Amino acid sequence: MKTSINKIVGNFNLIVPLILILTIIALVNSTQFFFFLFQGEYNFLNYTKLTLSKLIYFYYFLILALLLNLNVKIQLRKKKLLFWIGFHCLLLALSFFIHQAITIYIDKLLFKESYLRSYYDTLFNNPDAWIDIVAYILLVVGITLLDSKRISQENEIKCAQLEEMLLKSNLQELRTRIHPQFLFKTLATIKAQIGKKKNREANNLLSMLSDFLRTTVYESGKDEIELIEELQFLNTYLSIEKTAFDGVIGYRENIALDSRNALVPIFIIQPIVESILYELSCETNLSFEFYVESSVQNSNLRIMLVTKFENGFCLSTNTIENLEAVKVVKERLEQIFASRQSFEVNCSNENIIEIGILFPFKENFEDSALINLMEK
Known part of the structure; x- marks a missing residue:
């Protein structure tokens, strides 16, 4: 009304x-x-x-x-x-x-x-009387066409909003599906450490879990965060996983200085890593390393997530592409950046998987200005 x-x-x-x-x-x-x-x-x-x-x-x-x-x-x-x-x-x-x-x-x-x-x-x-008829018909046709165009534009906006809501709900659903196993495993590790009188290790693990959950709760309402924050979140997650994972997990990063304060869609790296670990949860005595590299190329931010396996083990490209987290991240990037983004999965050799993400570079100018001031 x-x-x-x-x-x-x-x-x-x-x-x-x-x-x-x-x-x-x-x-x-x-x-x-x-x-x-x-x-x-x-x-x-x-x-x-x-x-x-x-x-x-x-x-x-x-x-x-x-x-x-x-x-x-x-x-x-x-x-x-x-x-x-x-x-x-x-x-x-x-x-x-x-x-x-x-x-x-x-x-x-x-x-x-x-x-x-x-x-x-x-x-x-009276020939002039036909002016009324013609004018009325033209007005009706014109108004109907304009109204149809307006309704079409409104529907496109609503569809875009619904797609965005759907992608967010898909990401949230993905996280609620994977997190329970991660939480149960972490809590079981804390319980085991307390039982072995390793109170300091248990306290450190509980502190990291608290930071991880705090970030998940308070930052999930944001649409984008700085790349350095996304990587800190990933580092915290891997530090927790290392304590309970049956194998060796390595992590390295090479972040270009001009990309540290780049704004990225929230949770575009950690869910992929979590899904890979979830896929490997049934394997034992695995050793592998995650390597994250970022750079700014032609006004675009490029992020490389490399997973290097040892002992000849490797996940196939098809397996990685069919991970729910990978699908959700790809859909989010397409919805946000349309054709200005790319998401590629490549196997350079038998034990290395490379995931390349590219989208327009956008910097947090406030933090960037503060860093430049501190450097001077």
């Missing part, structure tokens, strides 16, 4: 300036025509009559305002096509007869005895 009222008010705001412009044109045209039609009879009554005859063309603007407001309630739909056609035919007939009646009255008032045309001739034997 509120939306319809806003549309009606907006339509009247559009019509009022048009009516004012037409009034000025009618007054100017009446003044010019007045001296030609009433030579020597300069009086206010004749001028008023002539102006009224010019203002008859307000009809088209009144019809436009009426159609704009009716279009809010009566829209063209397949199910109501016959009703829509019948309604506009009826409205056209009524507006046509009313307009011609007003025209005859104004002409009789203006020309008095010299006006001899009958009402029948004005309606059915």
Whole structure:
């Protein structure tokens, strides 16, 4: 209801300036025509009559305002096509007869005895009367096309918003699915360390878990964070995983200085690493290393996530591409950056998997300025 009222008010705001412009044109045209039609009879009554005859063309603007407001309630739909056609035919007939009646009255008032045309001739034997019909049809077609375009644009915006909400929900669902195993395993490790009187190790692990969960809760509402924060979150996660993983996990990073403060979509690296570890949870005595590298290339931020396995073990490219986290991250990047991004998975040799992420570089200028000031 509120939306319809806003549309009606907006339509009247559009019509009022048009009516004012037409009034000025009618007054100017009446003044010019007045001296030609009433030579020597300069009086206010004749001028008023002539102006009224010019203002008859307000009809088209009144019809436009009426159609704009009716279009809010009566829209063209397949199910109501016959009703829509019948309604506009009826409205056209009524507006046509009313307009011609007003025209005859104004002409009789203006020309008095010299006006001899009958009402029948004005309606059915007057080529000018077709202007009303053609104008009405053009107005209806134009308004319908504009309204269809507006509805299409609104639907596109709603679809984009729904896609964004869906991607966020998919990411959240993915995290809630993987986190339970991670949490249970971590809590079991803490319990085991306490049982072995390793209170310091248990306290450190509990502190790291607290930081990890705090970041998950408080940062998940953001759309983007700095790259350095994303990597700190990843480092905390891997530090926790190392305590319970049956094998050796290495981690190195090479972050270009100009990319440290780059803004990235939140949780685009850690979920992928977590999914890889989840895929390897059934394996024993594995040794592998995660290596993260970042750089700025041609106004784009490039992030490389390299997983290097030892002992001849490796996950296939197809396995990596079918991980839920990889699919969600790819969809998020496509939704945010469209064609300006890329996500590639490559196997350079038998035991190395490279994941390359590329999207437009965007810097957190406040932190960047602070770092530059500290360096000086």
